[in-house]
Amino acid sequence: MKNIKHSLYVLLAFLVLSCSKTEDLQDDENRATAVSPELILTNVEVSAFNNISLSAGLASRYLTNTNGVNSNQYYNWQRSDYSTYDDLKQVSKMIEEAKRTEIEVYQILAKFFNSYFIVSLTETFGDIPYLEAINASEGNYTPAYDTQKSIYIKVLNDLKSASDQLIANDETILGDVIYDGDKLKWRKLINSYYLRILMNLSKKENVAELNIKNRFNEVFTNPSKYPIFESNDDNGALHFYNIQDNRYPLQNNNDLQTAYYLEESFVERLQDFQDPRLFTFAEKKPNGNNLPDDDFNAYGGLYGSGDLNTNVSKAVNGEASRVHPRYFNDPENEPSLLISYAEVEFILAEATVRNWINSNAETHYKNGIQASLNFYNISETDAYLNNPKIELSTGNEIEAILTQKHIAMYLNTGWQSFFEQRRTGFPEFNTDGAGILNSGNIPKRWMYPANEATNNGENLNSAINRQFPNGDTINGEMWILK
Numbered sequence: 001m002k003n004i005k006h007s008l009y010v011l012l013a014f015l016v017l018s019c020s021k022t023e024d025l026q027d028d029e030n031r032a033t034a035v036s037p038e039l040i041l042t043n044v045e046v047s048a049f050n051n052i053s054l055s056a057g058l059a060s061r062y063l064t065n066t067n068g069v070n071s072n073q074y075y076n077w078q079r080s081d082y083s084t085y086d087d088l089k090q091v092s093k094m095i096e097e098a099k100r101t102e103i104e105v106y107q108i109l110a111k112f113f114n115s116y117f118i119v120s121l122t123e124t125f126g127d128i129p130y131l132e133a134i135n136a137s138e139g140n141y142t143p144a145y146d147t148q149k150s151i152y153i154k155v156l157n158d159l160k161s162a163s164d165q166l167i168a169n170d171e172t173i174l175g176d177v178i179y180d181g182d183k184l185k186w187r188k189l190i191n192s193y194y195l196r197i198l199m200n201l202s203k204k205e206n207v208a209e210l211n212i213k214n215r216f217n218e219v220f221t222n223p224s225k226y227p228i229f230e231s232n233d234d235n236g237a238l239h240f241y242n243i244q245d246n247r248y249p250l251q252n253n254n255d256l257q258t259a260y261y262l263e264e265s266f267v268e269r270l271q272d273f274q275d276p277r278l279f280t281f282a283e284k285k286p287n288g289n290n291l292p293d294d295d296f297n298a299y300g301g302l303y304g305s306g307d308l309n310t311n312v313s314k315a316v317n318g319e320a321s322r323v324h325p326r327y328f329n330d331p332e333n334e335p336s337l338l339i340s341y342a343e344v345e346f347i348l349a350e351a352t353v354r355n356w357i358n359s360n361a362e363t364h365y366k367n368g369i370q371a372s373l374n375f376y377n378i379s380e381t382d383a384y385l386n387n388p389k390i391e392l393s394t395g396n397e398i399e400a401i402l403t404q405k406h407i408a409m410y411l412n413t414g415w416q417s418f419f420e421q422r423r424t425g426f427p428e429f430n431t432d433g434a435g436i437l438n439s440g441n442i443p444k445r446w447m448y449p450a451n452e453a454t455n456n457g458e459n460l461n462s463a464i465n466r467q468f469p470n471g472d473t474i475n476g477e478m479w480i481l482k
Contacts, residue, residue: 034097034100035093035097036097036101036175037094037097037098037101037103037106037175038106038173038174038175038176039175040090040093040094040097040106040175041094041106041109041173041174041175041176042175042176042177043090044087044090044091044094044113045176045177045178045238046177046238047087047090048087048113048116048117048338049178049236049237049238049336049337049338050238050249050336051336051337051338051412051413051414051416052248052249052250052336052411052412052414053414053415054250054253054255054256054260054411055072056072056414056415056417056418057260057410057411058070058072058073058304059072059073059075059415059418060406060409060415060417060418060421060429061263061265061266061304061427061429061430062262062263062266062410062411062417063260063261063262063263063323063411064260064261064262064263064264064301064302064303064304064306064311064320065255065259065260065261066259066260066261066302066308066311066312066315067255067258067259068308069308069435069437071437073304073305074305074435074436074437074438075305075431075436075437075438075441075442075443076437076438077443077446077474078446078447078474079446079447079448079449079450080124080125080446080447080449081449082121082449082452084117084120084121085121085133087113087117088114088117088118088133088134091110091113091114091117091134092134094106094109094110094113095107095110098110103171104165104169104171105166105169105171105172105173106173108162108165108166108169109162109173109186111158111159111161111162112158112159112162112186112189112190112193114134114158115155115158115159115193115197116193116338118130118151118155119151119152119155119197119200120414120415122148122151122152122478122480123200123415123419123480124445124446125445125446125447125448125478126148126445126463126467126468126476126478126479127145127146127147127148127151127463127466127467127478127479128145128146128151128463129143129144129145129146129456129459130143130146130151130154131143131144131146131154132144141455141456142455142456142458142459143456143459144459145459145460145462145463147466147479148478148479148480149207149209149210149479152197152201152210152480153209153210155197156194156197156198156210156215159190159191159193159194159197160194160215162190163187163190163191163194163226166183166186166187166190167187167225169183173186177238178236178237178238184227185234187226187227188227188228188229188230188234189229189234189236189338189339191219191226191227191228192228192229192234192236192339192344193236193338193339194215194219195216195219195220195228195344195347195348195351196339196343196344196347198212198215198216199216199347199350199351200419200423200480201480202350202354202423202424203423203480203481203482204480205354205356212356213356216351216356216357217356217357220348220351220357220359221357228344229339229340229341229344230341231341231371232340232341232342232371232374232375234341235335235337235339235340235341235375236337236338236339236340237335237336237337237338237340238335238336238338239332239335240331240332240333240335240336241331241332242331242332247331247332248327248330248331248332248333248334249336250327250328250333251328251329251330251331251333252328253328256323256327256328257322257328260322260323261301261302261311261315261320261321261322261323262281262282262299262300262301262302262320262321262322262323263301263302263303263304264300264301264302264303264304264306264320265301265303265304265430266301267282267299267300267301267321268301269403269407269427270296270299270407271296271297271299272389273384273387273389273390274296274383274384274387274389275384275407276294276373276378276380276384277372277373277376277378277407277410278296278299279293279294280324280326280376280377280378281323281324281410281411282299282321282322282323282324283321283322283323283324283325284298284299284321285298285299285300285318285319285320285321286318287300287317287318287319288300288321299321300319300320300321301320301321302314302315302320303430303433304429304430304433305430305431305432305433305434305435305436306433306434306435307433307434307435308435310434310435311435323411327411334375334376334412336412337409337412337413338413339413340371340372340375340408340413341371342368342369342371342372342375342405342408343368343405343408343409343413343416344368345364345365345367345368345371346364346365346368346401346402346404346405346408348364349361349362349364349365349368349392349397349401350397350398350401350402352364353397353398353401361392361397361401362392365392365400365401365404366385368401368404368405368408369381369384369385369390369404369408370385371408372404372407372408375408390404398424398426399426399427402420402421402424402426402427403426403427405417405420406420406421406426406427421442422442422444422481423480423481429442438474438475441475443474443475444474444475444476444477444478444481445474445475445476445478446474447472447473447474448460448464448472467479
């Protein structure tokens, strides 16, 4: 039954990719000019929930690469692109088709996807085009740049509206490969993601227009109206299947098998904590093959900011662990997470420490760890949960919570782990090695696409000037970080 369902998922995604992009839907008698919204939903979901990223793994100090000086590992990246606007076009098309067919539920879900994609863009660059950009089909190809503040206000309002509207909607959701049309799970996802956005705004908790504490508390204290994730069964997860175009994205990745190793400080943290997840993340180093699989001394790593030649030498000498073979051998492996129950519990723990809600931080913290261990099918959890080294103690609460959140997001949930560290400084990412670039600084953003200077230069320059006194650089501090 599972294979039948997801064979259909492949077909739906193919149909959408073939004929639903806005620029392809012109008046052509040989092309379809209308696509049902459920077909577009499938494609939008796959784009949003597929968050497996080696680049993020390097930047977040989970991995090191020995196949050259990697800009993500050594913090010397430069520009990113606006390809995510293609996803926003798909969402606009879904809205258009939902209006044509008079099905409201896809218009409601579109509020979530618009919010998700635009947040990914603004977290990357800072101010970006939004309101005018999503109406580009009306002829405005030089959209104004919205401020990050105005973007987040709209996102918060849209997410709350989507959650409220789903309560009253009685239409069926078709084409849903995430929750199979379960509206309660969609409400949980939207509300849980809403809490993530509020926590991402933690540096702005005193900005009156955002009303962060009250918004957060409203959701937390009204679970019947605003349900959130309660277990791993609620995870916003894209599952993979051993079917063409549905396999785990790193399967058969040759570089992953030959050039990627675990990062040294990450391995040492797991060893210090006696964290059993290490055995699911990594394979034993060649020098440790004579030791049992559950011996922490059998594992090692390469220093993320270390000199490349030194790292290569250590790898050749068998001192470092590659990723666990399941990441490149198993076509299904673990699902990709947009947001997880574990993350939500860590958010609630942090919110409690910040006095946003009246709850028990340690309970949420331990719930988050337990959920992560369960996600990796680790059943013996009591010893780790009672380990004094991971206890939540006064003065280190935020660091402990963010450290466990970082571990839980290993090679998953896209760039969220990097953005969490950017927001809080925890866990510390090493920049003291001989190989580090960017003057030893961890970048705070990506520079705008080069072609934007040509295509929309006036609006781009205005956005840069109001945000970054030193110009468009990777070290510029965007509004959300100030």
